[in-house]
Amino acid sequence: MAKKNDLKLFRARRTIRRFTAEDVSEEDLEALLEAGSVAPSRLDRRPLHYVIIRNSDTKAKIAEALRVRPYIEEAPVVIAVCANPALSDTWEMDGSAAIENMLLAATKLGLGGAWVGSKGSALWDQTVQVMRQTMGIPANIEVVSLVCFGHPAEEKKPYEPGEKMDRYRLHYDHWDNLKL
Numbered sequence: 001m002a003k004k005n006d007l008k009l010f011r012a013r014r015t016i017r018r019f020t021a022e023d024v025s026e027e028d029l030e031a032l033l034e035a036g037s038v039a040p041s042r043l044d045r046r047p048l049h050y051v052i053i054r055n056s057d058t059k060a061k062i063a064e065a066l067r068v069r070p071y072i073e074e075a076p077v078v079i080a081v082c083a084n085p086a087l088s089d090t091w092e093m094d095g096s097a098a099i100e101n102m103l104l105a106a107t108k109l110g111l112g113g114a115w116v117g118s119k120g121s122a123l124w125d126q127t128v129q130v131m132r133q134t135m136g137i138p139a140n141i142e143v144v145s146l147v148c149f150g151h152p153a154e155e156k157k158p159y160e161p162g163e164k165m166d167r168y169r170l171h172y173d174h175w176d177n178l179k180l
Helices: 002-012 026-037 056-066 091-108 120-136
Strands: 048-053 077-083 111-114 142-150
Touching: 002 091, 026 048, 026 077, 026 091, 048 056, 048 091, 048 120, 056 120, 077 091, 091 111, 091 142
Parallel strands: none
Antiparallel strands: 048 077, 077 142, 111 142
16 A cells, blocks of 8 residues: 655656756657556547657747747747547546656656646637647647646755645545545
8 A cells, every 4th residue: 555655756746847958868758758658548549649849949939829938948848738539528638647647757757847738718729729830730639738848947845745735625425524
């Protein structure tokens, strides 16, 4: 059975928005993509596609459209996690699981990562249009989100055990049943 100390990787995973100029190796990139590929997928439908973005002009266009600077441009690698909704009704959950797997893998590899994008906002819709035009993403494919990866230029301490767990949000069998 897992103990609290076994969760160190999860507590160490922090959003990193500042990256050094050091590139992400092909070996590390492959490990990130493998981590995303083994994420849960409802009925093993596997609707996901990944667009790996290293081109600085493309990153600049995305950053401009999303108005998220400078870390999209600074990140050596940005991955657009995409999905074919015709393959699975749960493509957004599948994409989210893959992103979390990649972020945990990045932490294990000593890389930093940031999940970017807020579906449903005008800026996100504009950004998806830019990605379709710039990167050739087909109209039948949805963009789940973006993830920036690189070597951290900032350090964030891991969370302490229980630091982010709010017992007022834990309901046992009934909403009014809290164990404080």
